[in-house]
Each structure stands twice: as structure tokens, then as C-alpha cells.
Amino acid sequence: MYPVLIKIGSVKVYTYGFFIVIGYFSALWLASRESRRTGYGSGHMMELSFWVMTAAVIGARFFYIITDLQTFIDRPADIFKIAEGGLVFYGSFAGGLVAALIYLKKMELPIAKIFDMVTPCLPLAHFFGRIGCFFAGCCYGRKCDLTWAVSFNHPETMAPKEILLHPVQLYSAAGNLAIFTVIWFLRDKKKFDGQLFFTYVITYGFFRIFVEFFRDDFRGPVLFGAFSVSQAIGIGLSLSAAIGLFLASKKRTRFGNQKEHHA
Numbered sequence: 001m002y003p004v005l006i007k008i009g010s011v012k013v014y015t016y017g018f019f020i021v022i023g024y025f026s027a028l029w030l031a032s033r034e035s036r037r038t039g040y041g042s043g044h045m046m047e048l049s050f051w052v053m054t055a056a057v058i059g060a061r062f063f064y065i066i067t068d069l070q071t072f073i074d075r076p077a078d079i080f081k082i083a084e085g086g087l088v089f090y091g092s093f094a095g096g097l098v099a100a101l102i103y104l105k106k107m108e109l110p111i112a113k114i115f116d117m118v119t120p121c122l123p124l125a126h127f128f129g130r131i132g133c134f135f136a137g138c139c140y141g142r143k144c145d146l147t148w149a150v151s152f153n154h155p156e157t158m159a160p161k162e163i164l165l166h167p168v169q170l171y172s173a174a175g176n177l178a179i180f181t182v183i184w185f186l187r188d189k190k191k192f193d194g195q196l197f198f199t200y201v202i203t204y205g206f207f208r209i210f211v212e213f214f215r216d217d218f219r220g221p222v223l224f225g226a227f228s229v230s231q232a233i234g235i236g237l238s239l240s241a242a243i244g245l246f247l248a249s250k251k252r253t254r255f256g257n258q259k260e261h262h263a
Helices: 015-038 042-067 069-074 076-080 089-107 111-118 121-136 168-186 195-214 229-262
Strands: 004-008 011-014
Touching: 004 015, 011 015, 015 042, 015 111, 015 121, 042 069, 042 089, 042 111, 069 076, 089 111, 089 121, 089 229, 111 195, 121 168, 121 195, 168 195, 195 229
Parallel strands: none
Antiparallel strands: 004 011
16 A cells, blocks of 8 residues: 655655544544533643543554564664554553543543543544554455455555455454444433443454454464454453443442432
């Protein structure tokens, strides 16, 4: 595909980095819009978004580095070449989650309510990120002979060249867009705080488990002889979120019943 969007002399604008920026500003715009709709000042959302995105990029790059540590020990300057590709979603999720928890706790803002408010931003930003992956050739798929198979031939692509592959980056983009649509539809219908966030974690986790079977890039060790690291994380997070969803719904029911009893 086209890993380099613009080249002027020795200066290159990488397509992956461009779509990461588009995803960030799309998520920022949506978070600001939702903060006004739900009654929270956009000032908090701007500050929260800055810290979350900073921590997310650091976490995503850190996870990518540790999956292929020897390469970065041999070429330490490559650690900072983020615009060329090489971010791990679950690393960004972990980094952003920790930063959000610290910020919201410090500002004494309702964590579950704010998490629900910004949840639609996650699959939206991820959608653009996966489009960037497609152009860069990272996160590439297995060999296939399907009619929609793609091949990469750009000298700087991260994918194997001149081989028909599953366009797994586009599968991921489509999946994230579908998850965004579901979350967006549910946001005015939720029954308790935390419902949207837990629903997102569950749906993305199961989707990631599925789509990983079509990938062929190096993603760290195989666990239990069958699962990639991302699949194992997806299973763990989905189960944890399902428990969280159940407990949050029971808590809501219990408090709701108490209110009805005292009315």
C-alpha cells in the first residue's frame, strides 16, 4: 500500500502517523461533544484526553517493544519511530486506563459515568488507527486466495511483499466501526453507569480473539500452544468485564429497589 503519504526531500509524512492523528482529534472532538451533552465541562475532557492519549501512546509502544525486545536493543533509535507503525492496542488501553483512573480520582469526578461518556471515542479512534495499519502494512494477515485478498509491494511496507494476504487491518477497522455503532446506539438507553464501558470491553475482547486467527505478524509468544498474547488478554478482559457488568447491574437493581421501598 502507501506507508508514506507525503515526501518532500528527506522529510516524510507517514500514513500510519497521519491516521493516528486523525483518530486522536476525532476522539477529542467526540469527547468534547459528549461532555457538553452530559453536562461535564469540556475543559476537563481536554485535559483528560491529553493525559490519556500520552499514556496510551507510551503504553502501546512499550508493549510493542517488549514483544521484540532484541530488535530494539540492537537498534535503540527505532524506539521513537512511532509514525512508521508499531503500536499495540492493549498497551494503549492499559496506559490510557491507568491515566484516566488517576486523573478522575484526583479531580473527584465519577469514574463509571465518565468512562461511559468517553467509551464511544475508543472504537472510533481505533477505526482510524487500523486504516493507518493497512497503509503501513503492519498487523498484516495470513496468506489466502480469497477474491478480496491484498498484496503489498511498497519498498517500505511492513508486510511481506507480493503475497496475497487477508486484509486483516480492514477486518479490524470494520469491527471497530461496528462496535462504535452499537455503543453509540446504546448510550441513550443505558440503565446504569459503567454499562457502556463494560459492554465495549466484552465486545472488543471477543472480536479481537476472533480476528487474531487471521493475523500472521509476530505478536509475541504463543500461550498454551494456541493463543496469542492479545487473545489471552482479550479472554481475561472479556470475562472480567462480564463480571463487572453483572455486579454493576445488581448494584443498580439493589439501590433501585431500596429507593422504591423508601419512597
